[in-house]
Amino acid sequence: MITEKTSCLLCGADDAEIMASGADYDCETTAQVFHFGRCRSCGHIYLNPRPTAECAPEIYPSDYYTLDASHQPDGWSIMGRMKDVVVRSRLRAFMRGVPHGGTVVDLGCGDGALLLAMRRERPDARLVGVDFAVSAGQRQKMEKAGVVVIESALETAQLPENVSLVIMNQVIEHLWDVDACMEKVRSCLRTGGMFSVCTPNTDGYDRPWFHSGAWGGYYFPRHLNLFSREGLSRYMERFGLRVTRRNSLLAPLIWMSTARALQLRRGWPRWARLRDGNVFFLVLFCLFDALALMLGQVTSNQQVVAVKE
Numbered sequence: 001m002i003t004e005k006t007s008c009l010l011c012g013a014d015d016a017e018i019m020a021s022g023a024d025y026d027c028e029t030t031a032q033v034f035h036f037g038r039c040r041s042c043g044h045i046y047l048n049p050r051p052t053a054e055c056a057p058e059i060y061p062s063d064y065y066t067l068d069a070s071h072q073p074d075g076w077s078i079m080g081r082m083k084d085v086v087v088r089s090r091l092r093a094f095m096r097g098v099p100h101g102g103t104v105v106d107l108g109c110g111d112g113a114l115l116l117a118m119r120r121e122r123p124d125a126r127l128v129g130v131d132f133a134v135s136a137g138q139r140q141k142m143e144k145a146g147v148v149v150i151e152s153a154l155e156t157a158q159l160p161e162n163v164s165l166v167i168m169n170q171v172i173e174h175l176w177d178v179d180a181c182m183e184k185v186r187s188c189l190r191t192g193g194m195f196s197v198c199t200p201n202t203d204g205y206d207r208p209w210f211h212s213g214a215w216g217g218y219y220f221p222r223h224l225n226l227f228s229r230e231g232l233s234r235y236m237e238r239f240g241l242r243v244t245r246r247n248s249l250l251a252p253l254i255w256m257s258t259a260r261a262l263q264l265r266r267g268w269p270r271w272a273r274l275r276d277g278n279v280f281f282l283v284l285f286c287l288f289d290a291l292a293l294m295l296g297q298v299t300s301n302q303q304v305v306a307v308k309e
Contacts, residue, residue, distance in 0.1 A: 003049035013041040022213035022220045025261040034220045045226040053176045102164035108171030112142040119145045155180040159188040169198045173223040186239045189308040204300025216257025241306035251301035255285035
């Protein structure tokens with residue numbers, strides 16, 4: 001796999017200490033070992049060296065979950081139905097700020113689950129989904145629901161204007177050119193428009209337990225930048241976005257990835273490792289995080305919401 005050297009996204013320094021190493025423990029697209037460094041100047045954590053953007057088809061294979069819709073709420077997919085309940089509960093707070101007929105853009109729409117749930121809540125809204133690859137089946141479902149699908153890299157996508165809400169769920173950590181994407185978000189939002197980012201949180205209470213490389217938030221080699229809550233807030237404010245809300249979210253899928261990383265290190269075959277659809281462990285890990293939140297802890301999943309001034 002071709003890799004490239006990079007520098008800190010937040011401060012531009014190129015002096016980082018290696019703090020976590022690992023291979024692709026989820027899809028096993030390569031046996032190559034990757035390293036996360038912590039910037040000595042500002043503390044930001046980033047993958048260095050990292051795969052080049054041309055490696056995207058290699059590290060996101062055709063059976064990647066956002067392409068095969070394995071998390072969709074279709075049929076008997078327990079994972080999909082749980083996701084649908086969570087998505088709908090989060091949507092209601094957002095959609096109150098979207099005017100009738102307003103435009104919502106989902107950057108990194110994946111299998112379209114969020115937009116399809118949103119359509120059921122708000123038939124009046126103009127919905128746009130953007131991703132570098134969308135399966136033919138999911139494109140058909142979204143277009144049938146009146147969702148505009150833009151198949152393009154986020155950094156170069158042509159976005160609509162006067163957007164009321166931009167959503168980026170578990171995407172910013174995957175981007176090669178984060179600055180370019182943030183400029184697009186700022187430009188497309190109307191004044192007062194909202195921008196919501198959900199991403200792993202390096203301040204999560206569980207990360208120090210698996211800091212050397214098994215923590216699920218590392219997700220080698222697809223996660224390129226990992227943010228603390230303060231780091232993400234400062235970064236968004238750099239683009240004229242005023243942070244209005246910061247939340248800790250349940251992180252069962254990060255726990256699932258952590259478990260798979262530990263199983264891989266112990267030599268478990270891929271077929272025997274924990275799957276995202278395992279309801280028992282999904283519920284168990286949700287309870288872990290719910291208890292941690294009750295005790296005032298910060299989880300490994302965060303949401304930061306900002307408004308364009």
